[in-house]
Amino acid sequence: FTIEQFSRAIGGYYLNFNGTAGVWRKKAIYDAGGWEADTLTEDLDLSYRAQIRGWRFRYVDEIGAPAELPAAMPAIKSQQYRWMKGGAEVARKMLGNVWRSDAPLLRKLHGTMHLLSSSVFVLVLLLGASSVPMLYLKHAVYQGQTDFLAVPVTALLGSFIVLGLLYVSTFTRREKDFPAALRRFLLHYVPFLSLSMGLSLHNSVAVIQGYMGKKTPFVRTPKFNLRSRKDSISQARDYLKIKLEPTVIGELLMVLYFAFGIYLTFHFRDFSIVPFLIMQLAGFAVVGGFSLGNAFRRR
Secondary structure (H helix, E strand, O other): OHHHHHHHHHHOOOOOOEOOEOOOOHHHHHHOOOOOOOOOOHHHHHHHHHHHOOOOOOOOOOOOOOOOOOOOHHHHHHHHHHHHHHHHHHHHHHHHHHHHOOOOHHHHHHHHHHHOHHHHHHHHHHHHHHHHHHHHHHHHHOOOOOOOOHHHHHHHHHHHHHHHHHHHHHHHOOOOOHHHHHHHHHHHHHHHHHHHHHOHHHHHHHHHHHHHOOOOOOOOOOOOOOOOOOOOOHHHHHHOOOOOOHHHHHHHHHHHHHHHHHHHHHHHOOOOOHHHHHHHHHHHHHHHHHHHHHHHHHO
16 A cells, blocks of 8 residues: 555555544645535545646555454454445546546556556455466366466566565564564465455455445444453444345355366366365455354343
């Protein structure tokens, strides 16, 4: 996030302010048309409308705004749903305005990629779901003569490396003990990727609903006033949603699906995508398992 925002700011590209950490001139808000409630990410919407009108943002990295990260799976999903669906809604609303503006072509292209960024979860879901059929076709139909998996596996590995380099540069740049910071990063990076894969079904539904124009209410991310590791959310569990969403069933089915994929790798003795399948299985197991567990604890 730091690298993205800082680079956008100094490069003169479109960037967005976050609703909990932004200082605005009142004139800029009025000039952009004011706050509008037709998307779930009204801060992203206002940011683009203001920049198209000619206003410029500054990203001030050295000023911090303390905030509480989601502490339970329903809270994570609530936040992710709002961000992903809202991003798709703003893309649907603002892409035409971006391309009709007098901004340079490179800025328009960058803005397009920025607004479409939530769609990456749809691609992650499709790539994961197609990996098992491609493995079967490679061996059962084409007898291993055609490697359907070479290109997607190479592209996925390359994206992991590039993403890792970006994250590690931010993760370690403020640390005096670089080796220790690097170890902590490596310890968290793979679980982060796995969890992102596990959220791909839930987030893809949100993105598709956003592009389809389906209206849903703004659901605030649950907060529990956690100030230390000793604090617990148990006293505020009534704040969490009790409803078991249909996507949870889909997530648990995906666990079985990728378990079958791992079985096929042993059956065909082709272990090229085993790490990828394990990450998918673990991600969906964590996301679906915690979602299911929370629903049953509330009953």
